[in-house]
Amino acid sequence: MIVAFSVTPLGVGEDVGEYVADAVRVVRESGLPHRTDAMFTSIEGEWDEVMDVVKRAVAAVEARAPRVSVVLKADIRPGVSDGLTSKVETVERYLSGA
DSSP: OEEEEEEEEESSOSOOHHHHHHHHHHHHHHOSOEEEOSSOEEEESOHHHHHHHHHHHHHHHHTTOSEEEEEEEEEOOTTOOOHHHHHHHHHHHHHHTO
């Protein structure tokens, strides 16, 4: 499964990068395949392990912010692995005309 999520601290002002870095650090330390872009962090693995990482990432932000907003989207496809790479490669193949 792939989960794309964002964690936003509320009540801490406009500069939230330091708080978001706390969440991303948890994801990176998990050892699971992941990608972070301007809007979301995507992480790939089994349900329990992915959700545990998401929970810990939220807790890392929650420890320093009075309120936290979470947006989460999941792609649940049993038996599929390396979806983070293969999905993008498929789109790139179509874009290149191959």
